[in-house]
Amino acid sequence: MNKICVIGLGYIGLPTSVMFANNGLHVHGVDVNAEAVGKIRNKQLHIEENGLQERLNAAIDSGNLTVSTTPEKADVFIIAVPSPINPDKTADMKYVEAATKSIIPFLEKGNLVVLESTVPPRTVEDVMMPILKTSGLEIGTELLVSHSPERVIPGRVFEELVNNSRIVGGINEESAEKTRDLYRAFVKGEIFLTDATTAEMVKVIENTYRDVNIAFANELAKISENIGINVWEAIKLANHHPRVNIHLPGPGVGGHCIAVDPWFLVELQPETAKIIHLARQTNDSMPLYVANKVKAIAEKHQINNPKVAVLGLAFKANIDDMRESPSTEVIHYLKELNIELTAFDPHIKEQNFAQQALKLEEALENADIVLILTEHDEFKILNPKQTAGLVRSKIVLDTKNCLPREAWTKAGFDLHVLGIAND
Incomplete structure (x- = not known):
């Protein structure tokens, strides 16, 4: 060989x-x-x-x-x-x-x-x-x-x-x-x-397990918002149990594997793979959930024609891979809601959207809502005071819980986090 x-x-x-x-x-x-x-x-x-x-x-x-x-x-x-x-x-x-x-x-x-x-x-x-x-x-x-x-x-x-x-x-x-x-x-x-065939099944099982687990986390996020608790804290505490390993919620599931492979089992055995199918539907529904959340936040702040700065196009932090990225679906639904937007990702060099900015400052300029969809390191270290000088309204929706809450609220931002109920 x-x-x-x-x-x-x-x-x-x-x-x-x-x-x-x-x-x-x-x-x-x-x-x-x-x-x-x-x-x-x-x-x-x-x-x-x-x-x-x-x-x-x-x-x-x-x-x-x-x-x-x-x-x-x-x-x-x-x-x-x-x-x-x-x-x-x-x-x-x-x-x-x-x-x-x-x-x-x-x-x-x-x-x-x-x-x-x-x-x-x-x-x-x-x-x-x-x-x-x-x-x-x-x-x-x-x-x-x-x-x-x-x-x-x-x-x-x-x-x-x-x-x-x-x-x-x-x-x-x-x-x-x-x-x-x-x-x-x-x-x-x-x-x-x-x-x-067993090897093929093993790989599909691995990714399907993760998809079902993420769907569970996304359901917990919605429940937590409705009953007034912080899902991130709840999951962290639950995971201290030696036999519990709950994944984290987010704006959807991306990548060539987790967002795709479970469908192989649904196609193979549609009458049997019911939990798998429901998990896929749950995770596929998250981009619309996020878009509707953006709309609700704008309405709460009485912003009639909001401009949204979408930060993150890759499906995962610190990579340039957009395959099956939920960000593209969030953008699709924001457009359907007639919401103006700009998008930026420091790792994506090619122009994928007409609204895609080449620089972060360009995306943030005159934005009413900053929407975090990918937890790139570049976004985690964003300076809230500098950001405040660029945006029109100090509102953030963080779907990855990656921003330091105290620093952003101290800078005057109304920080919304997926899975955390806002007063």
């Missing part, structure tokens, strides 16, 4: 490629995005991730990493492409199908194919295997196949690639063992072997 061909050079494929390359293997990375390929070839990043730049530089300079828009022959093929959902909440497997088809002309006897993308259970068996059989190679002997889903979070990808435990599901024992040996190039965590 001296040469690896990685299909997909996004948030998972590129870090995985540089990890293998910097551990002595030759990696050929492939992506259909020619612009991204060109940037990587010139040691420029098209995604943001801590530690990626220096690792990419080392991989390119060593000669161990090459990139292009077409695959090459290799010993191992790793597929790390998106697996989104369609508007009707069904799994969209076109990227996995296309990636699998793209490697068929390059497959040879003895190759290993690894799917890293998070997918609905039975994708390897029902989607990939029929395509791989067209290679003419006997599956399980001449061509080994497995699923080893990534289990990392943006911002800590390299730390978690190395130290997290890993699940490897093979279509047979030899496939699983060979995949385990491959990832031992850099994985220090324990590697657990199972079958492909």
Whole structure:
């Protein structure tokens, strides 16, 4: 296993490629995005991730990493492409199908194919295997196949690639063992072997658990507002119990995994996955809840045509990833309510909205309500006195509970926090 061909050079494929390359293997990375390929070839990043730049530089300079828009022959093929959902909440497997088809002309006897993308259970068996059989190679002997889903979070990808435990599901024992040996190039965590469908289920379970937990927290936030308590304090105290681990509420759930993967189970077993379905609906309803809360705050302050400064477009703090971000939905609903807005995110360089400001000061200027949707470090250290000099009305809605309440109220702001009842 001296040469690896990685299909997909996004948030998972590129870090995985540089990890293998910097551990002595030759990696050929492939992506259909020619612009991204060109940037990587010139040691420029098209995604943001801590530690990626220096690792990419080392991989390119060593000669161990090459990139292009077409695959090459290799010993191992790793597929790390998106697996989104369609508007009707069904799994969209076109990227996995296309990636699998793209490697068929390059497959040879003895190759290993690894799917890293998070997918609905039975994708390897029902989607990939029929395509791989067209290679003419006997599956399980001449061509080994497995699923080893990534289990990392943006911002800590390299730390978690190395130290997290890993699940490897093979279509047979030899496939699983060979995949385990491959990832031992850099994985220090324990590697657990199972079958492909169980591995697919494990990854979906992990993200669905978190989605259901967040939905519970969001329900608690609404209840707390109605009965006059602070949900953040209540959750913190409850989590001191040794067998309780409640997540935190927020304006919705984003990211390519948690907001997507539970739908795989709903589609697979709609009559059985009722709690999972309800949790998805609960979390998907939060952007509208936040938009309506903005409207109610404006009405409380008798502001007829409020201007809102939306701070945070990424789905998570200190990253540039907007996939499935609830911020985009909040903005959509604010527009439906005919509320004027500007939006700003220090980590998002591309213009995604006509109302997107290039500088924080531009977004805050003459705003009536400052709406915090992402807890970027840059927002946590905002100076309330300086902010007061830019805004028109001193009102804040903090959906992440990331601002120091005393400092902001001392500066004259009416600070509203999701999950805390205001007098």
